[in-house]
Amino acid sequence: MVTxxxxxxxxxxxxxxVVTSLSIALHDLGADVRILMPYYSxxxxxxxxxxxxxxxVPLGIGExxxxxFRTQLPRREVPVYLLANSxxxxxxxxxxxxxxxxxxxxxxxxxxxxxxxxxxCRELDWIPDVMxxxxxxxxxxxxxxxxxxxxxxxxxxxSVVTIHNIGYQGVFPKQDIYYTALGWDAVRDVxxxxxxxxxxxxxxxxxxxxxxxxxxxxxxxxxxxxxGAGLERLLVSRRRDLVGVxxxxxxxxxxxxxxxLIPGQFSSDDLSGKDVDKETLQRxxxxxxxxxxxxxxxxSRLVDQKGFVELADPSHGAIRSICSDMEVQxxxxxxxxxxxxxxxxxxxxxxPNFRAVIGFDNGLAHLIEAGADxxxxxxxxxxxxxxxxxxxxxxxxxxxxxxxxxxDTVEQYDQDTGNxxxxxxDDLSARTxxxxxxxxxxxxxxxxxxxxxMRRRAMNRRYSWEKSGRRxxxxxxxxxxxxxxxx
Numbered sequence: 001m002v003t004x005x006x007x008x009x010x011x012x013x014x015x016x017x018v019v020t021s022l023s024i025a026l027h028d029l030g031a032d033v034r035i036l037m038p039y040y041s042x043x044x045x046x047x048x049x050x051x052x053x054x055x056x057v058p059l060g061i062g063e064x065x066x067x068x069f070r071t072q073l074p075r076r077e078v079p080v081y082l083l084a085n086s087x088x089x090x091x092x093x094x095x096x097x098x099x100x101x102x103x104x105x106x107x108x109x110x111x112x113x114x115x116x117x118x119x120x121c122r123e124l125d126w127i128p129d130v131m132x133x134x135x136x137x138x139x140x141x142x143x144x145x146x147x148x149x150x151x152x153x154x155x156x157x158x159s160v161v162t163i164h165n166i167g168y169q170g171v172f173p174k175q176d177i178y179y180t181a182l183g184w185d186a187v188r189d190v191x192x193x194x195x196x197x198x199x200x201x202x203x204x205x206x207x208x209x210x211x212x213x214x215x216x217x218x219x220x221x222x223x224x225x226x227x228g229a230g231l232e233r234l235l236v237s238r239r240r241d242l243v244g245v246x247x248x249x250x251x252x253x254x255x256x257x258x259x260x261l262i263p264g265q266f267s268s269d270d271l272s273g274k275d276v277d278k279e280t281l282q283r284x285x286x287x288x289x290x291x292x293x294x295x296x297x298x299x300s301r302l303v304d305q306k307g308f309v310e311l312a313d314p315s316h317g318a319i320r321s322i323c324s325d326m327e328v329q330x331x332x333x334x335x336x337x338x339x340x341x342x343x344x345x346x347x348x349x350x351x352p353n354f355r356a357v358i359g360f361d362n363g364l365a366h367l368i369e370a371g372a373d374x375x376x377x378x379x380x381x382x383x384x385x386x387x388x389x390x391x392x393x394x395x396x397x398x399x400x401x402x403x404x405x406x407x408d409t410v411e412q413y414d415q416d417t418g419n420x421x422x423x424x425x426d427d428l429s430a431r432t433x434x435x436x437x438x439x440x441x442x443x444x445x446x447x448x449x450x451x452x453x454m455r456r457r458a459m460n461r462r463y464s465w466e467k468s469g470r471r472x473x474x475x476x477x478x479x480x481x482x483x484x485x486x487x
Contacts, residue, residue: 001035002117004110004137005094008074009043009082012094013301014247014386015134015164018214021250024076025469034126036117038109039069039082041090047071048082053123057116060179064088064112068120075252081124083116106137107176107198114140115181118150127153130476132160136170139204143186146207158483160475161208163201165383166222166229167305170200191233205234210479211242212472214384215405219244227381243475246408247384248465254369254390256459261366266395268459271452274370274395281371284364285355287329294444295329296322296437297372297396299365299387302336302344302358307378307401310430312343318378318433319344323351325434326441331355331372333364369394373451374423374440378433382406388422389463395455398422399440409463415443418450421458 001023005016019035026033053068069082083089088109096102103109117138121127133141142159144150150157174196177187187203189195205211213219219242221227223235235242256274257267264276275291282289300306311319323330330351332344335358344356357364369375375391377400384405388398392409400406402424413420425436443450 001033001132001134002113002138002141003035003037003134004113006035006037006080009037009071009080010040010094013165014384017250017386018162018164018247019134020073021248021465022469022472023078024073024250025248025465026472027076027078028466029469029473031473033078034128035073035078035080036113036120037080037082038089038113039084040094041086042092043082053120055116055119055123057112057119058181059108059112059115066112066116068123081120083113083120085112088112106170107172107200108179110137110170110200111140111176111179114138114144117141118144118154122151122153128157129480130158130160132162132472132476133204133208134162135164136168136201136204139170139200139208140180140182142204142207142209143182147182147186149181156480156484158209158476158479159204159207160210160212160472160479161204163205163211163213163222163383166201166213166227166231167381169202169229169231172198172200174198202231202234205231205238209241209483210475211235211238212475213242213244214247215408216244216246217407218381218383218404221381221404243471245468245471245475246405246463247386248463248468249386249389249393251393251462251464254366254393256370256394259366259370261363262370264370266370268395268456271395271455277367277371278373279371281331281367282329284367285329285331287353287355293327293329294373294441295331295371296374296376296399297330297368298332298334298376299368300332300334300336300377302332302334302340304337305380306336307380307428307433308336308340310378310428310433312340312347313430314343314346316430317343317347318430318437319347319354320351321430321434322437323347323354326438327445328437328441329353331357331368333357333359333361333368335359369396372396373444374399374437376433376437377401377406378425378428379403379406380428385409392421392458392461395459397440397451397454397458399436400424401428402426409461413439413443413450413454415447415450418447418453419457421454421461 264273266273
């Protein structure tokens with residue numbers, strides 16, 4: 001695994017969770033899996049050992065020095081190698097600073113990681129069958145492998161590129177090709193000759209031996225203009241090599257029966273602990289303690305992709321209408337775009353039944369999943385999504401837009417039979433969000449037997465990493481056999 005992030009070392013989004021959880025699943029299935037990522041200054045120094053390895057990594061016409069450190073994942077003996085370079089990685093963020101602006105030298109910082117990966121393997125005397133590459137920061141590796149620039153020993157190594165979110169592509173000025181040792185023909189967009197930018201994700205999708213993304217529905221969606229973010233033609237041309245593998249979740253961490261971060265543990269057979277969690281959540285939010293009043297929760301990045309224009313826009317946002325018209329309590333946890341943080345804080349001041357907590361608090365995230373009655377995810381697009389799967393496990397019924405992994409994991413409520421595990425909608429608008437939340441609230445007050453039935457069904461759904469890991473092993477095997485046949 002070559003990646004820009006992995007928990008618990010560095011995280012900006014779900015990619016970090018996936019790399020770690022998938023690595024554990026593959027290890028448990030018998031694979032020799034190792035992780036390479038940058039050694040950011042924010043990574044805690046405990047249980048990290050320096051290796052007697054120094055690298056001189058070609059970059060442009062010169063070299064950049066690097067040292068290698070070793071640690072392992074906390075719950076498995078999966079080696080994690082940390083590539084140290086103070087100039088590139090001693091910074092406060094992974095991709096940018098506190099102002100959310102990307103670092104201007106990101107092309108150089110991550111080209112360094114791509115080029116170093118091969119030297120790291122040689123120094124460890126360990127040449128992998130497959131290099132699994134996660135999103136744009138490591139998408140030069142397939143081209144290096146394809147053009148023979150990886151060096152001796154990698155002739156039979158296959159590449160697998162995973163798209164975690166096609167909205168992030170790593171687009172840089174043409175002159176940044178200087179650092180890559182590649183010619184312009186190797187990186188240009190053949191479908192758009194006038195485009196003089198270097199798009200790292202496009203490069204990886206063109207040259208990777210196999211392509212995956214994080215849900216079957218998202219794999220289909222990104223082949224369309226609506227969701228393909230300009231790469232749909234390329235993905236259609238490679239559709240035989242593209243597989244949607246649904247992410248799993250870590251049921252060791254997200255298990256209401258043993259979760260140490262919530263005051264009341266519970267199961268599908270005994271939900272009494274969920275009532276304790278709801279009361280604690282209501283008190284923490286300053287709400288009235290009322291078991292009969294439904295609590296709606298959100299844990300999310302506060303960005304347009306997650307539907308926050310429709311939720312929080314001051315002129316027509318759904319949150320104000322929901323909290324004003326319905327007998328509910330509503331809590332949001334997250335951080336993101338400044339305008340959205342500001343609007344949520346204003347709503348917090350104006351609405352007694354709404355709370356916004358800006359930032360991230362893992363304990364509060366678990367408490368919201370456990371104590372809320374409904375979990376709202378009105379995503380514009382959602383490659384896979386994890387929170388809806390956490391919510392299912394905690395009996396917190398998802399209210400989600402029918403897109404990507406949300407469509408693959410949440411089953412529509414049938415108000416005649418009580419079947420389903422959540423509430424789905426298609427049109428993304430403030431009015432639609434209001435109406436579907438209203439539907440869920442109606443079921444809460446008028447179909448309590450359905451709510452209990454759906455909770456138990458939701459809690460017994462399983463989206464395990466073992467199943468996803470087996471599917472990835474099939475992808476690796478196919479990519480590896482294809483590469484060896486060509487060799």
